Amino acid sequence: MKLDKTDWAILEELQQDARLSYAELGRRVGLSSPAVQERTRRLEDAGIIEGYHAKVNLKQLNVPLMAIIRLINIDTHETKEKVVEILRKLPEVTECYQVTGEDEFVIHMYAQSMEHMSNIKMHFAHYARLVTSIVIRKPIDGRVISLESFPYLEETD
Amino acid sequence: MMNQPRLDDTDWAILHELQADARLSYAEIGRRVGLSSPAVQERVRRMEDAGIIKGYHADINPAKVGFPIIAFTRLKQVNGKDRAKVIEIIQNTPEILESIDITGEDGFVLNIIATSHDHLDYILGKFVEYGQTVTGILMKTFIENRVIKQNTLNFDENADDVQDW
Numbered sequence: 357m358k359l360d361k362t363d364w365a366i367l368e369e370l371q372q373d374a375r376l377s378y379a380e381l382g383r384r385v386g387l388s389s390p391a392v393q394e395r396t397r398r399l400e401d402a403g404i405i406e407g408y409h410a411k412v413n414l415k416q417l418n419v420p421l422m423a424i425i426r427l428i429n430i431d432t433h434e435t436k437e438k439v440v441e442i443l444r445k446l447p448e449v450t451e452c453y454q455v456t457g458e459d460e461f462v463i464h465m466y467a468q469s470m471e472h473m474s475n476i477k478m479h480f481a482h483y484a485r486l487v488t489s490i491v492i493r494k495p496i497d498g499r500v501i502s503l504e505s506f507p508y509l510e511e512t513d
Numbered sequence: 514m515m516n517q518p519r520l521d522d523t524d525w526a527i528l529h530e531l532q533a534d535a536r537l538s539y540a541e542i543g544r545r546v547g548l549s550s551p552a553v554q555e556r557v558r559r560m561e562d563a564g565i566i567k568g569y570h571a572d573i574n575p576a577k578v579g580f581p582i583i584a585f586t587r588l589k590q591v592n593g594k595d596r597a598k599v600i601e602i603i604q605n606t607p608e609i610l611e612s613i614d615i616t617g618e619d620g621f622v623l624n625i626i627a628t629s630h631d632h633l634d635y636i637l638g639k640f641v642e643y644g645q646t647v648t649g650i651l652m653k654t655f656i657e658n659r660v661i662k663q664n665t666l667n668f669d670e671n672a673d674d675v676q677d678w
Binding site for chain 2: 357359367370371372373374375402403404405406407408409410411412413414416417419424440443444447448449450451452453454455456457461462463466489490491492493494495496497498499501502505506508509
């Protein structure tokens with residue numbers, strides 16, 4: 357799907373505030389409310405917009421710790437599947453990626469205390485070597501993908 | 514300032530709906546959680562004001578807008594004197610969607626999107642003078658945008674649900 361400047365303007369607005377009404381969104385990008393709704397639907401149908409999510413600040417809910425854990429040296433495919441199954445059952449684990457290189461999995465998890473974190477890790481610690489880093493801060497968190505930032509995308513289909 | 518806002522079951526139900534679909538109307542959320550539309554709006558505003566809801570964001574698939582490559586890069590061994598320069602490069606590189614400061618020798622974890630391997634190589638080249646980069650290309654996402662639920666926070670220090678190992 358070829359994106360024009362108006363599509364990009366819609367994407368930019370919705371990345372910044374996914375709760376804008378179609379009327380307000382239309383006003384900002386210079387379209388009528390039905391026209392902007394139609395374009396948004398096309399962006400959703402094409403899989404360009406994958407979803408809309410409220411971001412919850414766990415620090416405000418007494419969950420101050422976030423860690424990035426690398427799970428290294430997972431030996432077999434069966435173990436990998438087992439680990440994924442375990443991670444899916446742990447609500448504290450919010451992200452899990454498989455990457456190339458020596459790191460098999462990178463996971464993000466939240467905890468209320470070091471003890472809590474340690475208890476969660478016990479569920480999968482015996483399947484891999486774990487390297488845990490505590491997050492100090494996220495100076496850049498979910499930067500908006502915009503045409504202005506990436507002028508070279510104008511040629512993209 | 515409420516230093517420990519207490520959320521009841523209805524607040525959690527609203528948070529759940531908004532994490533799963535941030536574009537739901539107040540009326541629709543109200544129907545799902547059993548409240549009037551103004552009552553939902555009021556509760557949402559309270560959670561926004563308390564900083565519990567930080568924002569609402571559309572999630573874009575980078576591959577579909579021209580970035581088929583997603584990389585996680587650990588940037589290590591950055592000298593103290595180069596830190597400011599490294600932070601400046603990160604700020605000025607829009608392909609870095611996320612930058613996380615972590616404990617340990619790595620220091621920075623970057624989430625980078627790129628149009629090609631050459632493009633990724635070009636982006637990583639910006640750091641070559643200031644430290645060592647270790648990069649893994651994303652192969653598969655198993656868990657992402659997980660909804661934070663009430664039970665995420667129900668850690669019981671006395672619970673004995675840890676497997677033996």
